[in-house]
Amino acid sequence: MSRTVAVIGGGAIGLSVAWRAAQAGWTVTVHDPAVASGASWVAGGMLAPLSEGWPGEDAVLAAGAASLQRWPDFGRELEALSGESLFTSDGSLTVARDAADAADLRRVAEWLETQGYRLDLLSRAEIRAAEPSLAPGIRLALLAATESAVDNRALVRALRRATVDAGVAFTPQAVTDVDALDADQVVIAAGTAAARLWPGLPVRPVKGEILRLHHRPGVAPAPTRTIRGSVHGRPVYLVPRGDGIVVGATQHESGEDTQVTVAGVRDLIADAGALMPSIGEYELYETAAGLRPMSPDNLPILGRVSDKVVLAAGAGRNGILLTPLSADAVVAELSGTPLAEAKTCSPDRFDGLGASIDRVRK
Amino acid sequence: MSRTVAVIGGGAIGLSVAWRAAQAGWTVTVHDPAVASGASWVAGGMLAPLSEGWPGEDAVLAAGAASLQRWPDFGRELEALSGESLFTSDGSLTVARDAADAADLRRVAEWLETQGYRLDLLSRAEIRAAEPSLAPGIRLALLAATESAVDNRALVRALRRATVDAGVAFTPQAVTDVDALDADQVVIAAGTAAARLWPGLPVRPVKGEILRLHHRPGVAPAPTRTIRGSVHGRPVYLVPRGDGIVVGATQHESGEDTQVTVAGVRDLIADAGALMPSIGEYELYETAAGLRPMSPDNLPILGRVSDKVVLAAGAGRNGILLTPLSADAVVAELSGTPLAEAKTCSPDRFDGLGASIDRVRK
Numbered sequence: 001m002s003r004t005v006a007v008i009g010g011g012a013i014g015l016s017v018a019w020r021a022a023q024a025g026w027t028v029t030v031h032d033p034a035v036a037s038g039a040s041w042v043a044g045g046m047l048a049p050l051s052e053g054w055p056g057e058d059a060v061l062a063a064g065a066a067s068l069q070r071w072p073d074f075g076r077e078l079e080a081l082s083g084e085s086l087f088t089s090d091g092s093l094t095v096a097r098d099a100a101d102a103a104d105l106r107r108v109a110e111w112l113e114t115q116g117y118r119l120d121l122l123s124r125a126e127i128r129a130a131e132p133s134l135a136p137g138i139r140l141a142l143l144a145a146t147e148s149a150v151d152n153r154a155l156v157r158a159l160r161r162a163t164v165d166a167g168v169a170f171t172p173q174a175v176t177d178v179d180a181l182d183a184d185q186v187v188i189a190a191g192t193a194a195a196r197l198w199p200g201l202p203v204r205p206v207k208g209e210i211l212r213l214h215h216r217p218g219v220a221p222a223p224t225r226t227i228r229g230s231v232h233g234r235p236v237y238l239v240p241r242g243d244g245i246v247v248g249a250t251q252h253e254s255g256e257d258t259q260v261t262v263a264g265v266r267d268l269i270a271d272a273g274a275l276m277p278s279i280g281e282y283e284l285y286e287t288a289a290g291l292r293p294m295s296p297d298n299l300p301i302l303g304r305v306s307d308k309v310v311l312a313a314g315a316g317r318n319g320i321l322l323t324p325l326s327a328d329a330v331v332a333e334l335s336g337t338p339l340a341e342a343k344t345c346s347p348d349r350f351d352g353l354g355a356s357i358d359r360v361r362k
Numbered sequence: 363m364s365r366t367v368a369v370i371g372g373g374a375i376g377l378s379v380a381w382r383a384a385q386a387g388w389t390v391t392v393h394d395p396a397v398a399s400g401a402s403w404v405a406g407g408m409l410a411p412l413s414e415g416w417p418g419e420d421a422v423l424a425a426g427a428a429s430l431q432r433w434p435d436f437g438r439e440l441e442a443l444s445g446e447s448l449f450t451s452d453g454s455l456t457v458a459r460d461a462a463d464a465a466d467l468r469r470v471a472e473w474l475e476t477q478g479y480r481l482d483l484l485s486r487a488e489i490r491a492a493e494p495s496l497a498p499g500i501r502l503a504l505l506a507a508t509e510s511a512v513d514n515r516a517l518v519r520a521l522r523r524a525t526v527d528a529g530v531a532f533t534p535q536a537v538t539d540v541d542a543l544d545a546d547q548v549v550i551a552a553g554t555a556a557a558r559l560w561p562g563l564p565v566r567p568v569k570g571e572i573l574r575l576h577h578r579p580g581v582a583p584a585p586t587r588t589i590r591g592s593v594h595g596r597p598v599y600l601v602p603r604g605d606g607i608v609v610g611a612t613q614h615e616s617g618e619d620t621q622v623t624v625a626g627v628r629d630l631i632a633d634a635g636a637l638m639p640s641i642g643e644y645e646l647y648e649t650a651a652g653l654r655p656m657s658p659d660n661l662p663i664l665g666r667v668s669d670k671v672v673l674a675a676g677a678g679r680n681g682i683l684l685t686p687l688s689a690d691a692v693v694a695e696l697s698g699t700p701l702a703e704a705k706t707c708s709p710d711r712f713d714g715l716g717a718s719i720d721r722v723r724k
Binding site for chain 2: 211213214216259260261262263264265266269270272273279280281282283284285287
């Protein structure tokens, strides 16, 4: 008889863990009162570990790159299973609007080269040729051709299909006590709610607002690449999405609040317009806010914390990117052979959280 | 046996015509595939004929004032029937941000006095005392204490209840040919679609976008009065609405387009913020666009155009304000005794449209 695993959380990571665990022979139940309604539903879906990298954050880069490498096979398997079209971007372009931005881009490019990634810096003329809708003031851009983006909503639809086909069961009851679950193993993949399920888990909510835009007739077409930049010190990105663009994302540490604010929308429109002036002519058909489950060091928290419990937590701004790595790491942990590439993501790095420490539950 | 009337259009005006006609003994059917989904659903609901008046537009002022005078009784009757709470504002305050705005306000106040309306001009200190959330740069304001505002969505809910209680029938089939309707009388109250139903009817769509905001804890409360102003030449208003504010409205002559654009939202946020800086902290929970049925002279088109057909058309930006007058004018016309107050609104003022002219249908 196969052993049972309860996955708490039906977002992109929880569903992927459930899918891969079922494929590995586990009997899986996903616990979520509202599958795919959290951060996965709001995400931009960028797969951009290189261009989001920052000198010194070598482990974050390595984890993101390990997951990016898994994305083509992972995504194609899901596309074949579900008929969904997942990939929506032909690489990413991180742009510089002033000398300070340009200096940052060069610094990132140099650091990436020391990490084994050689990326091209595009000149003003090359940028205009590649993405004619961008603002003429953009002076330099870092091109990461391998950094695609994923339609987050198509992804969760595909994962629902894949999990159901693989025999995963779903229960809509919210879990408040991990110990009460009648399963051999429990995976906590509950986004910001994970902190309530495992005392001491250092995951905090960081609210992010996004805009979803549709192209309108006669307006300049959307970029084919994900466009990233910084305006007045605020990061902003434009992710191609079918016949439109997802613009993100604000960042607020304001508890569990998921209301979209006037100021958030105002800033996103202004910042996106600074990168792509024609954005004003697009249709604004949706605004939304989600809660990123942030860890203290921007690395996810992947691994075992007790004989029964494995964490897939703290993916922060990169939950969609980290989905395949998280699934592989958790399933490897369930089978007793932890994944080497996820070693830096172990809960052991936090005092009192790891499996090697005697754990005191409150 | 009572005679029958078909009302084409289930917005605020069509429903009110139907309600009042049923009360007057007519057997009424409302034809609309989507009752209350058009401009009535998107409206701000200002009842502001005085402060929206402009020197020279005496007839527009008179029609608006005649309808405003009907609003208290009309609204209270609907509130009693439906249990809805309709009125949401304690008057209107039209504000001036610079010397040119202030000169305009004084000019409007002087003209209103010649028309029999004496309104107060508030100083900077009086404005701060009355509405502390307004921007400190506002230097003068025109107070119209009798100009309330109406919750447009509560209004259409109340009217649906009132019409059903009065025995009005509803049919979801769209009307394309007035002559094909099997009714003794037909009222065209179809918003911008009216122009397609009656050849030569000079009603054109003017798109308007609005924002709906909710108050958030810890943020300055919404004004208690409707706030109107002009920013960079664009009119903007903030209408109190329960626990929030409706901000409107953009104006675009762009056909039947009802998509909300990024630029429309951007401008509304910027202009509203210039009047009330704390607006950034409000929740933006809805954006919407509707089509105003504009007439060439900004007066509604109310009256008979054939033995069978009566128009309630072209209410433009003031459909909610003009609802009680329109209902009374149409029901008076149905009974053969046209309303004196609606005389300036007669279709006869347009060549080839009035009942006195031999009409050629295409």
